[in-house]
Structures are given as C-alpha cells and as structure tokens.
Amino acid sequence: MRHPAAAPLGLLTAGAAGAGYLYVTDPHESGHLLPRCPFRLVTGLLCPACGGTRMTYDLLHGDLHAAWLDNRLLLLASPFALALLARWTYEGLRGRRWRPALSRRAQAAILLTALAWTVARNVL
Numbered sequence: 001m002r003h004p005a006a007a008p009l010g011l012l013t014a015g016a017a018g019a020g021y022l023y024v025t026d027p028h029e030s031g032h033l034l035p036r037c038p039f040r041l042v043t044g045l046l047c048p049a050c051g052g053t054r055m056t057y058d059l060l061h062g063d064l065h066a067a068w069l070d071n072r073l074l075l076l077a078s079p080f081a082l083a084l085l086a087r088w089t090y091e092g093l094r095g096r097r098w099r100p101a102l103s104r105r106a107q108a109a110i111l112l113t114a115l116a117w118t119v120a121r122n123v124l
Helices: 007-021 037-041 051-062 064-070 071-094 105-124
Strands: none
Touching: 007 051, 007 071, 007 105, 037 064, 051 064, 071 105
C-alpha cells in the first residue's frame, strides 16, 4: 500500500519541476514548448483556466498586475488551492489519508462560478 504522503509529494515535485521549466520559458512569446488548451483548440473559446500558464509565469517573476490580467479568477482561487495542497501534504506526512469534504452546494458553487467566468470572459 502506498504511503499517504506519496501523492501530494509527487504533485509538489512535478509542480516544482514544471515551475522551474516555466520560469525560463516565457509563454507570452511564441516558439515555446508548452501545451495548448484543448478546449480553446477545439472551440476557439477561453476556458476557465486559460491564461493560467501565463499567470503562473508572471507570478514566478513577481508581476502581480500581469498575473491579474491573465486570469483573475484563477489568481483569486490559487491561495485556496495551495491551502488544500498544504493540508493534504501535512496530513499525508503524518500518515493520514485526507480528502477535502466539499458539500454538494460547494461543488455546485465552484462549477457555476467556473461556468459564469467562462461566459463572462468570452462575452465581455
């Protein structure tokens, strides 16, 4: 059986490697080796996470204003996601399995917010 900390530590390791690569690869310029958004590729529309790579690059370089312009909702949600990752890692290191307990209302709120953000950024 896998240790409870294996998954969050693996995710942190992969995230650190990705951040290292992204730090030296400017997604604002063409010619880089970064994945394209499949939703945008198929529909031509922005998904709720479009701009997330550019936002992360800008954050890594300390440019909060540019990160805000890349994807406002994702930037606002990032501290919550990082807090969940920190809790998952902490519990895993203590030998406990942990999953956030999100009510159906919370899940629906997240989904509706993402949907509203998708509509807003493609219409406005």
